[in-house]
Amino acid sequence: MRFARLPRRGVLLGFSALRLASLGFAVAILVPALFVGGSRSAALTSPLWGSAIAAAFVPWRGTPLIEWVPTALHYAWRAATRQTRFRARPDRPRPAGTLALPGDAAALRFLVDPDTGAAMLHDPHAQTLTAIALLRHPSFVLQSPDEQARRVHGWSRTLAHLAATGSGTRVQILEVTLPDAGRGITGWWETHASGDSGAWVVRQYEELMTTVVPAASAHRTLAALSLDLRKARPLLRQSGRGLAGAAAFLKQEMTLFQASLRAAEIQVPWWLGEEDVAATLRTAYDPGFGATEQATAKLDTAGPVAVEEHWGHLQHDTGHSAVLWVSEWPRVAAPPFFLHSLVFQPGIRKTISMTYEPIPADEAIRDIRRAKVEYATDAAQKARLGVIADLSDSVEASDVVDRERALISGHADVRFTGLVAVTAGSLEELEASVAEIARAAIQSGCETRRLYGQQARAFTAAALPLGRKVSR
Structure with missing residues (x-):
């Protein structure tokens, strides 16, 4: 059996909707800044559009940062409203x-x-x-x-x-x-064991139990x-x-x-x-x-x-x-x-x-x-x-x-x-x-x-x- 790969289809060119939105936000800030103030304005707004581009491409735990935003916001909201705690x-x-x-x-x-x-x-x-x-x-x-x-x-x-x-x-x-604790193994042996306790087969079996029981x-x-x-x-x-x-x-x-x-x-x-x-x-x-x-x-x-x-x-x-x-x-x-x-x-x-x-x-x-x-x-x-x-x-x-x-x-x-x-x-x-x-x-x-x-x-x-x- 060979399993199929996990599908990673996107909205456009393999990009998900969140990644496209992040890139669109970066373009919406960078392009007007270039037309209004040139390279100086682009440099001043670089923290905004640069962060948006980085969020779309930089991965964390194998997933782009922007993909973690909904999960992080939902967890933060639940933590703020004390929904992450339960007491009987x-x-x-x-x-x-x-x-x-x-x-x-x-x-x-x-x-x-x-x-x-x-x-x-x-x-x-x-x-x-x-x-x-x-x-x-x-x-x-x-x-x-x-x-x-x-x-x-x-x-x-x-x-x-x-x-x-x-x-x-x-x-x-x-x-x-x-x-x-291995009681199922040792208990069965204690109940059903028969024969000479010093026989070679008995010693080997008991040694095997000693090795297997801890795991x-x-x-x-x-x-x-x-x-x-x-x-x-x-x-x-x-x-x-x-x-x-x-x-x-x-x-x-x-x-x-x-x-x-x-x-x-x-x-x-x-x-x-x-x-x-x-x-x-x-x-x-x-x-x-x-x-x-x-x-x-x-x-x-x-x-x-x-x-x-x-x-x-x-x-x-x-x-x-x-x-x-x-x-x-x-x-x-x-x-x-x-x-x-x-x-x-x-x-x-x-x-x-x-x-x-x-x-x-x-x-x-x-x-x-x-x-x-x-x-x-x-x-x-x-x-x-x-x-x-x-x-x-x-x-x-x-x-x-x-x-x-x-x-x-x-x-x-x-x-x-x-x-x-x-x-x-x-x-x-x-x-x-x-x-x-x-x-x-x-x-x-x-x-x-x-x-x-x-x-x-x-x-x-x-x-x-x-x-x-x-x-x-």
């Missing part, structure tokens, strides 16, 4: 049926389906209804290439089925990795199935009105999703109920929750006690977190297990989130045609102005043609976004863990970028199984 208020109980989450996630409501016992999360603003499943799957890396290809094909057909329904259903897969980690895979109530409105009329009808239709989608996963050798033991979802949300904000004993939680009190958002990280309860965006995927041929180094990076508490949004065929065709027109128009403008075309432009145009060819062949088009939420006990440990995760991503053929000025929303999308839509 025990003296002000929340309305029944709502989640105790900070930010725009505070509007989420929940209901428990009486038939399946699954807790369904309703977002009244985004008009979505989400159910969360626990996934179990056998070993993948140790399988033969043919078996791996068969399972990958089964997963691709699952996404194709979701795209064919036209209900706007999104899928979020979370791979949660928690540092483990042991516990893995948990969740899937959030999110139904778009706006796009599925024509289909919801068959199941009933209101939230009850949406829940009935979502149960049908859950059954189809669970059945389609069997082709990929993925099992759904159960859909998470209120207590399971509450423990998942609470553990994300409070890493120490339930570490020493089996703890219980309720959704109306499962949120954090305190959250403090900073420019580059998030401080919450007993941990610090930072969210990385997978900005580039492997551009060379990669095997199905190319994320092995990232998933199995030892000793780091992290959550890898993959959000898949299947696109209906007609919408995908329109998007491909629009992209082809934009690339052709941009190439014609560059040729007319004498600008040398970059090889990256032709590669991106070729990727669009490949998408069209795959769509015509019967495959589904999918928008996907990868996020990695890293959590540590202190800020120093967090920075070290982020650096290790960035190196592991490079080993996997990926590039990551830290999301600055938007860590709170990014954490909600990356570390919580809420199936929230990620901006394109």
